[in-house]
Amino acid sequence: MIRIENLLIGETMEGIRYIDAHCHLEDKKFNRDREEVINTCREKNIEIVTSGVGIGGCKRALEIKKRHPDIYLTLGFHPHSVRADEKVIKEVYNIVKNCEKYIVAVGEVGLDIKDENLPRQKEIFERFISISEELDKPLVVHGRGLERECYNIINNRVVSMFHCYSGDEKLAKELIENGHYISISTLICISPHHRDLVKNLDLENILVETDSPYLTPVKGKKNTPLNVIKVIEAIYSIKKEEGYSYKEVVKLIYNNTKRFFNI
Numbered sequence: 001m002i003r004i005e006n007l008l009i010g011e012t013m014e015g016i017r018y019i020d021a022h023c024h025l026e027d028k029k030f031n032r033d034r035e036e037v038i039n040t041c042r043e044k045n046i047e048i049v050t051s052g053v054g055i056g057g058c059k060r061a062l063e064i065k066k067r068h069p070d071i072y073l074t075l076g077f078h079p080h081s082v083r084a085d086e087k088v089i090k091e092v093y094n095i096v097k098n099c100e101k102y103i104v105a106v107g108e109v110g111l112d113i114k115d116e117n118l119p120r121q122k123e124i125f126e127r128f129i130s131i132s133e134e135l136d137k138p139l140v141v142h143g144r145g146l147e148r149e150c151y152n153i154i155n156n157r158v159v160s161m162f163h164c165y166s167g168d169e170k171l172a173k174e175l176i177e178n179g180h181y182i183s184i185s186t187l188i189c190i191s192p193h194h195r196d197l198v199k200n201l202d203l204e205n206i207l208v209e210t211d212s213p214y215l216t217p218v219k220g221k222k223n224t225p226l227n228v229i230k231v232i233e234a235i236y237s238i239k240k241e242e243g244y245s246y247k248e249v250v251k252l253i254y255n256n257t258k259r260f261f262n263i
Contacts, residue, residue: 023213024051053078138260142164179205187217211223
């Protein structure tokens with residue numbers, strides 16, 4: 001894989017900025033090194049969008065946002081919590097609705113093929129789409145194995161980003177053609193399917209993420225937003241054959257992200 005230090009002759013790192021479009025800094029796995037990770041990201045010119053889910057996750061993410069105003073925030077409700085009491089869902093709904101000035105998007109929300117009670121998942125998903133519409137904020141979608149179903153429910157009512165996109169190429173192209181976005185995660189470092197997706201898609205409306213502390217690209221090591229550079233490197237190693245320079249890849253994806261979140 002191409003490394004940053006192997007930039008084409010004449011290219012420099014000056015002006016290069018990265019952005020991790022989706023991670024979970026509020027996750028308890030970051031309790032021991034959260035501040036260190038944040039400070040190192042600043043040194044490496046990596047901006048961060050962290051995504052709080054559920055009552056605890058949303059509240060912890062809001063605390064991070066208060067301490068670090070330069071970190072961007074999304075809030076939502078994960079489909080893994082489909083069995084949650086109605087009171088819990090309502091509380092998260094109200095947290096999201098009342099935090100309009102702090103968030104750049106609603107999510108992550110959506111459907112997951114590995115979770116039970118799909119009708120209930122869809123009902124909850126609809127409710128959070130309605131907040132996205134009401135607040136005029138983009139939507140961050142979790143759609144593992146049910147990407148098409150998620151898109152059918154959204155029905156172009158709001159602009160969405162399918163985080164950690166693992167669906168097929170046909171749907172990816174349809175999403176992009178209709179003004180939506182897909183996010184390529186650290187899975188590209190280990191997954192032929194994700195590399196093929198990038199090979200066959202234009203860079204238009206593509207974002208990058210780590211979903212850290214999950215989806216580590218290095219076995220045995222915790223994932224962090226710092227690894228968003230590995231995602232960029234993997235994309236560049238594919239797209240350089242089309243004539244892209246490293247800096248062009250970085251800039252295109254950075255601008256895509258800023259445009260999606262309106263930041």
